[in-house]
Amino acid sequence: MNTFDADVIVVGAGPTGLMLAGELSLNGVSVLVVDRLAEPIRESRALGFSARTIEEFAQRGLLSRLGDVDVIPFGHFGGVPLDYRVLEGGSYGARGIPQARTEAMLAGWIAERGVAVRRGIEVTGLTQDEDAVTVHTADGDAAGVLRARYVVGCDGARSVVRTAAGIDFPGTAPTVELRFADITGVQLRPRFSGEPVPGGMVMVLPLGPDRSRVIYYDRAQPLRTTPGPITFAEVAEAFGRLSGEDISGATPLWVSSTTDVSRQAAQYRSGRVFVAGDAAHIHLPIGAQGMSAGIQDAVNLGWKLALALKGHTGEQLLDTYHGERHPVGARILANTLAQRTLYLGGAEVDPLRQVFGELVRHEEVQRHLVGMVTGLDIRHDVGGEGHRLLGRRLPDHQVTRDGVKQSVLGLLASGRGLLLDLAGSAELRAAAQGWSDRVDTVTVQEFGDEDLGAVLVRPDGYVAWVGAVGEGPGAAASGMPLTRALTRWFGPAH
Numbered sequence: 001m002n003t004f005d006a007d008v009i010v011v012g013a014g015p016t017g018l019m020l021a022g023e024l025s026l027n028g029v030s031v032l033v034v035d036r037l038a039e040p041i042r043e044s045r046a047l048g049f050s051a052r053t054i055e056e057f058a059q060r061g062l063l064s065r066l067g068d069v070d071v072i073p074f075g076h077f078g079g080v081p082l083d084y085r086v087l088e089g090g091s092y093g094a095r096g097i098p099q100a101r102t103e104a105m106l107a108g109w110i111a112e113r114g115v116a117v118r119r120g121i122e123v124t125g126l127t128q129d130e131d132a133v134t135v136h137t138a139d140g141d142a143a144g145v146l147r148a149r150y151v152v153g154c155d156g157a158r159s160v161v162r163t164a165a166g167i168d169f170p171g172t173a174p175t176v177e178l179r180f181a182d183i184t185g186v187q188l189r190p191r192f193s194g195e196p197v198p199g200g201m202v203m204v205l206p207l208g209p210d211r212s213r214v215i216y217y218d219r220a221q222p223l224r225t226t227p228g229p230i231t232f233a234e235v236a237e238a239f240g241r242l243s244g245e246d247i248s249g250a251t252p253l254w255v256s257s258t259t260d261v262s263r264q265a266a267q268y269r270s271g272r273v274f275v276a277g278d279a280a281h282i283h284l285p286i287g288a289q290g291m292s293a294g295i296q297d298a299v300n301l302g303w304k305l306a307l308a309l310k311g312h313t314g315e316q317l318l319d320t321y322h323g324e325r326h327p328v329g330a331r332i333l334a335n336t337l338a339q340r341t342l343y344l345g346g347a348e349v350d351p352l353r354q355v356f357g358e359l360v361r362h363e364e365v366q367r368h369l370v371g372m373v374t375g376l377d378i379r380h381d382v383g384g385e386g387h388r389l390l391g392r393r394l395p396d397h398q399v400t401r402d403g404v405k406q407s408v409l410g411l412l413a414s415g416r417g418l419l420l421d422l423a424g425s426a427e428l429r430a431a432a433q434g435w436s437d438r439v440d441t442v443t444v445q446e447f448g449d450e451d452l453g454a455v456l457v458r459p460d461g462y463v464a465w466v467g468a469v470g471e472g473p474g475a476a477a478s479g480m481p482l483t484r485a486l487t488r489w490f491g492p493a494h
Contacts, residue, residue, distance in 0.1 A: 006032035007309050009135055009148040011123050011161050013040070015099065016277030016294030017154035018106035018117075022060070023302025025113040026415030027459075029309055032146070033115065034137065036122040036155075040107070043182075043254045044098035045285065047205065047213070048072070050292035051084070051091045052375035055396060056299050059412040059461050065105045070095040075287065076193040077335075077369045078342025079201075080356055086366045087376050089396055093288040096207065102291070126151060126164045126273065133272045150305060152274045154294070157263070159279035165270040171263025171282075171333070176222045176344050178284075179257040180215040181235045183250035188212050194343065201344060202243040214239050214247060217344050223259070230257050260284040260340050262333045268297075268322040276301060281329035283336040286343070287373040293332055296375060297325050303415060303459035312438060312491030324380050335372050382464045383488055384479045389455070389463045397448040408447070415459050416440050417490055419482075423453040428467070428482070434493025435486045456485055464489050 008024055010017045013035035024031040049057075054071070057063040075084050075092030084090040107117065121144075125136045128151075135146040153161025162169060194203035194215070203215040218238045224230065232252035240246050265280045277294030301321045307313040341349060342356060359365045371377025379391040389395075399408045399420075411418055417439035419432050424443055432441050439456075447455070456465035465485035486493070 004030075004132065004148050005146045006030045006148050008032075008150045008152060008305060009034065009133070009146055010152050010154055011035075011135070012154035012156060012277070012279070013037075013103075013107070013117050013119070014154060014156070014277065014294070015046075015102055015106060015291050016298050017152075018103060018110055019295045020152060020154060020276065020298035020302050021115045021117075022106065022110045022113065023298055023415060024306055025110060025115050026060075027303060027306030027310075029306045031115055032148070033110075033117040034121040034123065034135075034146070035117065035119050038120040040100065040103055042100055043256070044100045045256070045258070046099040046102075046288060046291040047207070048094040048097050048288045049102065049295065050093045050288045050374050051089055052378070052393065053288075053292040053295050054091070054094055055089065055393065055409060056295060056461065058396070058407065058409045059299075060415065061410065061413045062105065062109060065109065066094075066097060066101070069097065072192075075373070077360070077373065078286075078339035078356070079194060079196065080342065080353070080360055081193065082360065082366055082370060084370050084374065086363060087370050087374070090370050090374060090376060093292070093374075096205075098207075099291060123155065123160050123164075126161065128165075128272045149309060150272045150274065152276055152301065152305075153279045154275075154277045154298075156278045157282045159275060161273060162265060162275045162279050165273040165275075167270050167273075167275060168266040169263045170266060171261065172337075174223060174259035174261040176217060176284075176340060177224060177257050177259045178215055178217055179224075179230055179235055179238070179255075180213055181232055181247075181255045182207065182211065182213050182253040183247060184211045184253060186212075186247050186250040188214070188245060188247070197242050200242050202239065211253070216242055218242060219344075219346060224257065230255055258285060260337065262337055264326070264329050264333055268326055269318065274301060274305075274321065276325075280325075281332065283333050284340050286336050286339050289332050289336065289373065289375075292375065293329060296328070299460045300325055307438070307491060317489070317491075320380075328375070328378060331372065378462075380462055382462070382485070384465060384485065386479050387466045389450070389466055392463055394455070394457050394461050394463055395448060395450075397450075398446065399444040400446050401442065401444045408444070409461070411440070411442055411444075412457065412459065412461055414440060417459055417486075418442065418457040420444055420447065420455040420457065421453075422447050422455070425453065428454050431482050432486065434483075435490050437494055438490045439486065454482070456482065456489075458489055 007030045071091035133151040137144040191204045200217040200219045205213040236248040276297035382391045419441040421443040454467035
């Protein structure tokens with residue numbers, strides 16, 4: 001007889017792992033998070049998250065835990081300025097929220113839900129059989145074993161889980177390197193999107209009243225050849241040479257670097273083992289896409305694992321995790337490499353910049369680029385056709401429920417499916433009754449300017465079915481009846 005430490009073991013207590021643990025716990029799945037670090041990392045590579053991640057946090061009632069979240073209306077694509085408000089809900093992401101703060105918020109959320117996080121536990125390998133995954137661990141000199149029905153590797157670019165599962169991680173080697181330092185004690189002119197300078201690029205991001213992050217690319221040394229970690233002396237010399245501003249008298253708080261190495265897991269699933277976040281995809285950090293993509297992986301996977309664990313659905317639903325998220329990851333790698341060329345290339349790229357600058361004058365091009373960077377244009381194959389909302393994210397419309405106006409995203413806080421009854425249809429509610437243990441049916445009035453009678457939303461916030469006014473559960477607007485859509489995404493009726 002099998003005994004398990006948890007239904008799911010999540011390896012890695014970064015944003016992706018913590019979000020996944022929360023998603024699983026919302027659906028009544030037992031989850032254990034393990035991390036090799038004794039304490040959370042205090043430094044923050046990411047300084048915000050994307051517009052789509054803002055919506056996903058709002059779906060779970062998490063955004064308010066971060067206090068007042070300001071968004072950045074203007075951003076860029078490879079250094080070419082863009083107004084990200086060209087899309088409904090569009091922005092260049094949350095402003096100035098360090099990754100450490102996001103992690104602390106998520107850690108507090110799952111602690112309230114009773115999820116255990118064991119730190120100082122290093123995963124050294126794993127094996128799997130038809131029923132479970134055995135995880136081999138080391139805690140100091142002591143070896144141990146943990147067992148779960150599924151394991152998800154959220155353990156970063158050098159993922160032990162990915163390697164042990166035999167998942168390839170192909171990609172491209174680094175060609176350029178960005179170096180940066182968080183400093184205090186000097187006042188610098190902000191350069192939010194970076195500025196091209198003779199010899200490279202410089203960026204200055206204010207982090208507080210007396211704190212900034214300086215970032216630069218030095219074309220004279222695309223990749224460091226000096227052995228050992230980068231020093232503040234190196235950063236100060238190069239930044240001064242490129243920008244003309246002296247930061248040598250500043251106090252460094254953190255010094256690091258990153259490259260454009262771009263890799264993606266060949267499969268996001270191998271049997272009972274999954275990978276997410278940096279364990280599944282790494283790239284040059286531009287536009288808050290890295291951490292945000294990991295959180296989106298978690299939101300996509302969590303409810304699917306929960307339904308499978310409870311016996312409602314089978315392998316086909318689990319396979320949609322790779323089918324849906326792998327193309328998104330590939331697109332992120334492609335757009336960040338394209339941005340690298342525009343952003344960091346020399347004079348040889350000027351003709352490309354000129355042509356690109358002409359293209360972005362067209363609103364259709366702006367919408368395409370903004371949708372790509374933010375993740376707001378993701379569209380999944382949900383098996384239906386005929387309406388523009390199918391497969392796309394639920395718009396953040398205001399709806400009226402029991403006479404009270406609220407954001408429709410708040411109706412997803414339970415982590416369950418959501419059927420919006422926009423016409424007060426008893427027939428619709430009766431058709432969905434067999435899924436009431438997995439899907440909340442909520443009667444609301446108003447839904448933006450959409451002329452619809454009903455909308456079925458997956459727990460991750462993507463529309464799976466729509467019904468036109470007066471159609472009822474047969475709904476030709478989606479090309480399939482409601483019951484077929486419910487069965488596809490939530491399993492047979494009880």
